[in-house]
Amino acid sequence: NMSIEEKKERIRQIKQQLGNRLFITGHHYQRDEVIEFADATGDSLQLAQLSKANREAEYIVFCGVHFMAETADMLTEDHQHVILPDLKAGCSMADMADIDQTEHAWIELQKVYGDTILPLTYVNSTAAIKAFCGRNGGATVTSSNAKAMVQWAFTQKQRLLFLPDQHLGRNTAYELGIPLKEMAIWDPIARELICEGPIEDVKVILWKGHCSVHEKFTVAQIDQLRNTSPKTNIIVHPECTFDVVQAADLNGSTHYIIETIKNAPAGTSWAVGTEMNLVNRLAQQFPDKDVFSLNSTMCPCLTMNRIDLDHLLWSLEEIVEGRLHYPITVDKQTTDEGNLALKRMLERV
Ligand code: 13P
Ligand code: SF4
Secondary structure, three states: OOOOOHHHHHHHHHHHHHHHHEEEEEEEEEEEEEEHOOOOOOOOOHHHHHHHHOOOOOEEEEEHHHHHHHHHHOOOOOOOOEEEOOOOOOOOOOOHHHHHHHHHHHHHHHHHOOOOEEEEEOOOOHHHHHHHHHOOOOOOOOOOOOOHHHHHHHHHOEEEEEEEHHHHHHHHHHHHHOHHEEEEEEEEEOOOOEEEOOOOHHHHEEEEEOOHHHOOOOOHHHHHHHHHOOOOEEEOOOOOHHHHHHHEEEOOHHHHHHHHHHHOOOOOOOEEOHHHHHHHHHHHHHOOOOOOOOOOOOOOOOOOHHHHHHHHHHHHHHHHHOOOOOOOOOOOHHHHHHHHHHHHHHOOO
């Protein structure tokens, strides 16, 4: 029964005690009380790059979700331990593509398209899916580099399978000039390919996954705002649906959203379609601008929010006591194959 201030003081003490042996990362969607103690904050690409660059920290306490901690474990050295303060901090989108479903889809798609497909996976996926992409010549992408990576994929093969977020895949391909009728959806539950146009014209096969946080932004919310507040700029994350991205003024990764609002003139108004903690923090950081969520019910990512002051403090106390909760370790073969996919991305961005 420590007070919040006592807990914060204890975290500061432990950070001082462990010095460079400890590195705390915080994704932009984390709570303020966690971000306060992060040695580095960033979007998923930045956190992947920072984990790779850090060669000295023995303990990387990853304040984000499970797939990010797995990525950090794959990119760091054997003597470095990656810790996720709450094992329940998963990602429902990453869970929408499991490896058995993916291997099955691959076999079925090859029956139709032969060896003409390259797999790309959004980093929001399990280590096993990254390994699948790695061993099949493909790569990972993040929302910051999806366009460049899709362009690269087409230098390798005629078509691509994009896992697991249909919206990021569709939005990115459309911006690169690929019409919707040349995109198909692979439904892993029905185990079938759904396409509107001729099957042979398909260039992009989208996995039927989505982010339940970003799907809560709607065109109706945008229409209402256009009526009530026509000067407000609408900026959304590309995990939002195609219709929402088309109706918005701007779309991009969390990093892009932050930079755009930071550089916007004072007095401008911004409705933001992404996770609540980030939107609230932007509103606090830039009080000279009017920044608010596009959805008035706010849209928290419940799994990101599982990591709080108590979980952070607990995982740090465990480190001090010589125990690790929860270590995230990816086996060697998955790491080696997953790193092929990550490397193909990291050397291009
Ligand atoms: P970025 O950090 O790449 O913008 O992705 C957002 C997200 O949903 C992370 O889970
Ligand atoms: Fe996953 Fe969506 Fe949460 Fe990101 S915001 S961690 S994609 S559920």
